Amino acid sequence: MRKLLDILYSPLYIAAWLVEFIKEKDKTTPLWLKLLAPVLGVGGLGIFAVLSFVTAFLVTAWLGNPLPVAGFDQSPEQPIHFPHTIHAGVGPITGDNSDDTIEGLGMDCTYCHKQVTEQSWAGVPPVELCISCHKIIGESSNTQLKLLRDYGLYEETKSPINWERVHRMPDHVRFAHAPHIWYLTENPQAIQNKPIDFEVLQDGTVSASKVCSTCHGNVASMNQVAQVQPLKMGQCVACHRANEASVGCETCHH
Numbered sequence: 001m002r003k004l005l006d007i008l009y010s011p012l013y014i015a016a017w018l019v020e021f022i023k024e025k026d027k028t029t030p031l032w033l034k035l036l037a038p039v040l041g042v043g044g045l046g047i048f049a050v051l052s053f054v055t056a057f058l059v060t061a062w063l064g065n066p067l068p069v070a071g072f073d074q075s076p077e078q079p080i081h082f083p084h085t086i087h088a089g090v091g092p093i094t095g096d097n098s099d100d101t102i103e104g105l106g107m108d109c110t111y112c113h114k115q116v117t118e119q120s121w122a123g124v125p126p127v128e129l130c131i132s133c134h135k136i137i138g139e140s141s142n143t144q145l146k147l148l149r150d151y152g153l154y155e156e157t158k159s160p161i162n163w164e165r166v167h168r169m170p171d172h173v174r175f176a177h178a179p180h181i182w183y184l185t186e187n188p189q190a191i192q193n194k195p196i197d198f199e200v201l202q203d204g205t206v207s208a209s210k211v212c213s214t215c216h217g218n219v220a221s222m223n224q225v226a227q228v229q230p231l232k233m234g235q236c237v238a239c240h241r242a243n244e245a246s247v248g249c250e251t252c253h254h
Contacts, residue, residue, distance in 0.1 A: 075226030076164040080151070081144045088209075088220035090197045104220070106197065109209035117208050120176040127152035127161050166225050167216065173252050183243070184211035190243050193217055214239075
């Protein structure tokens with residue numbers, strides 16, 4: 001108990017020693033100033049640290065993605081681990097066990113995100129679509145598949161999956177997926193961050209799933225989806241100008 005009290009009171013012991021040291025060091029300085037000096041020093045360092053952090057956060061948020069703190073994580077944990085590497089990737093992929101390799105399925109993005117070519121939003125597949133495959137496919141010992149089946153297979157536990165949103169535009173910006181998909185499929189030279197299986201069809205177009213990487217990066221290579229593009233106004237305007245699209249305010253702010 002004595003040792004514990006000594007540890008708890010150690011800051012007071014240090015402060016008392018500091019006061020005595022200052023008193024002996026300079027007897028002409030007022031005591032209140034001697035006591036105030038270290039407080040101002042520590043407080044100043046604290047304020048400097050806080051201001052530095054806030055400045056770093058604002059600068060990174062303005063120029064790109066903000067620091068991953070206070071809910072601004074660019075790769076949030078999802079209620080169920082969904083590896084795009086296995087579903088959308090191609091070629092040999094390391095499985096959950098580092099000694100195992102499996103072949104990526106190379107699924108088309110539009111198989112799950114069906115609305116992307118027709119609507120403003122890409123859409124998130126219902127759990128029933130996942131279960132249509134994983135009712136049979138997958139080992140029963142896989143904890144993530146067990147959780148998925150609880151969501152979509154058994155009546156007593158059925159419920160929608162509350163996925164954590166990764167990409168979000170400001171409320172005053174309207175971004176419609178469909179027209180961007182239409183344009184990029186017809187103009188593949190404008191696509192950026194092309195995936196490794198990028199292929200132009202004989203008619204000079206590409207499939208809808210090959211254009212997503214322009215804004216979302218190569219999602220097929222992500223074990224956990226993260227926002228890799230800043231998606232700032234300057235980036236959008238530069239792309240519109242490069243492709244001779246409208247840059248009027250009403251294009252996105254309406």
